[in-house]
Amino acid sequence: xxxxxxxxxxxxxxxxxxxxxxxxxxxxxxxxxxxxxxxxxxxxxxxxxxxxxxxxxxxxxxxxxxxxxxxxxxxxxxxxxxxxxxxxxxxxxxxxxxxxxxxxxxxxxxxxxxxxxxxxxxxxxxxxxxxxxxxxxxxxxxxxxxxxxxxxxxxxxxxxxxxxxxxx
Numbered sequence: 001x002x003x004x005x006x007x008x009x010x011x012x013x014x015x016x017x018x019x020x021x022x023x024x025x026x027x028x029x030x031x032x033x034x035x036x037x038x039x040x041x042x043x044x045x046x047x048x049x050x051x052x053x054x055x056x057x058x059x060x061x062x063x064x065x066x067x068x069x070x071x072x073x074x075x076x077x078x079x080x081x082x083x084x085x086x087x088x089x090x091x092x093x094x095x096x097x098x099x100x101x102x103x104x105x106x107x108x109x110x111x112x113x114x115x116x117x118x119x120x121x122x123x124x125x126x127x128x129x130x131x132x133x134x135x136x137x138x139x140x141x142x143x144x145x146x147x148x149x150x151x152x153x154x155x156x157x158x159x160x161x162x163x164x165x166x167x168x
Contacts, residue, residue, distance in 0.1 A: 071155030
């Protein structure tokens, strides 16, 4: 393995920070932060979780993740073992992941969890490193996957109960 330069080490730290913002944005419900880590168009492959590979605008992707996960009482996404490969202004980062999804169902806490790894492809832009392709490989899961539908219903109910601004 060739020696890393100081610039390589800085790039690796910046890339790892971007990857951590993926989890932080979701778990803190900071959708502006979550959206900020992607290029405007992204290729997504969550087929091991049941969502076929597709291209999406980052705005639509972030909104979909918001709508799909905000109804959970809490989530915790843990990311580790980052392996970064640099290729000039592009990079690949493979990261282990574990995601916990907690939902209070009639006073009883239910958890759905999954583990595996993300393979993210990033590009250096004028605004820093951005993810332009994200693949989730699920290697295990436990708990009731139906919690996602319940959380989405909860989020939809909450959204309907919030007064909408009037347009004048």
